[in-house]
Amino acid sequence: MAEQGQYEELARQLSAIGAVKRDLARVLPHECPPGAAAVLVVLDRHGEMRIGRLAELLAIDMSVTSRHVAHVAERGWIDRSPAPEDRRSRILRLTPAGRELITELSDRYSRALADHLRDWSDDDVRQLSSLLARMRADFGDCRASTTRIPA
Amino acid sequence: MAEQGQYEELARQLSAIGAVKRDLARVLPHECPPGAAAVLVVLDRHGEMRIGRLAELLAIDMSVTSRHVAHVAERGWIDRSPAPEDRRSRILRLTPAGRELITELSDRYSRALADHLRDWSDDDVRQLSSLLARMRADFGDCRASTTRIPA
DNA sequence: TATTGTTATACTCTATAACTATA
DNA sequence: TATAGTTATAGAGTATAACAATA
Numbered sequence A, B: 001m002a003e004q005g006q007y008e009e010l011a012r013q014l015s016a017i018g019a020v021k022r023d024l025a026r027v028l029p030h031e032c033p034p035g036a037a038a039v040l041v042v043l044d045r046h047g048e049m050r051i052g053r054l055a056e057l058l059a060i061d062m063s064v065t066s067r068h069v070a071h072v073a074e075r076g077w078i079d080r081s082p083a084p085e086d087r088r089s090r091i092l093r094l095t096p097a098g099r100e101l102i103t104e105l106s107d108r109y110s111r112a113l114a115d116h117l118r119d120w121s122d123d124d125v126r127q128l129s130s131l132l133a134r135m136r137a138d139f140g141d142c143r144a145s146t147t148r149i150p151a
Numbered sequence C: 001t002a003t004t005g006t007t008a009t010a011c012t013c014t015a016t017a018a019c020t021a022t023a
Numbered sequence D: 001t002a003t004a005g006t007t008a009t010a011g012a013g014t015a016t017a018a019c020a021a022t023a
Helices: A004-016 A018-025 A034-046 A051-058 A062-074 A096-116 A122-145 B004-016 B018-025 B034-046 B051-058 B062-074 B096-116 B122-145
Strands: A078-082 A090-094 B078-082 B090-094
Touching (some): A004 A018, A004 B018, A004 B096, A004 B122, A018 A096, A034 A051, A034 A062, A034 A078, A034 A090, A034 A096, A051 A062, A051 A090, A062 A078, A096 B122, A122 B004, A122 B096, B004 B018, B034 B062, B034 B090
Antiparallel strands (some): A078 A090
């Protein structure tokens, strides 16, 4: 268990990280805002899935996910085929165009990071990724386990 | 220099960190949205300053900063006294009420983090803070040094 | 003429709630 | 009746550009 001062410092750093995210977002193509990019990244990473699962992985509400998905579907980057076992759902899958785009996005993100983090060792980058993943998991676990009592 | 795959992983983690920030934001009092809280945190951390300097430290545009500042000033958490040497500027300073609030905010942030990161050692927390600070600095340096060529 | 701030406008992201269709 | 997804609405954050006052 860390001291309060350490938590306050971490809170400050988390708040400030928005600037980095905004810088990164600037490398995205015009038609592909960060929310749309996130959808493509998750589909590329985890394969085809329904919207509910996507929302879970993105840790945002399904209503928001639905809009991002509509955006990328309208542009032909994913297709939505009927789910065989549940006609309420559709299966989301990257199209060839989507796969091309996600490759381009990965390149741009990587180039931007490599450019700014010139002095970072492979281990530095790995360590930061790993700590962020762990933090996210520790928050997510709690979200899942907390019994929500409706007002 | 790290490999491309490591940068892609970092990009994913950065994208996903929004969920943690939103969870943290939920502990804030109703009248104090995250942008307002950030203003108070910086003033508490760095002492009185003008808006321009505040915008720099927050790494957001001055126009945005101006609105956050108006919000906290309207609620009596800061005062704006005339800058003695430049009548275009005012000096922003926490009021006693603002100082009370920032103490409350720090407590809430710390409690939330301590609650979720129960298993983290002091060193884990310190290391994550330090890596985030370094990343922010490496991005910020570039922003400052890049010559912006207007289109 | 250049700089400090403010305001108007527009865009993106997000959540809540109401609604449709299917289980 | 419960669940998957969509849509409408509203709130928060941000940037750009036009504008005011002062340097």
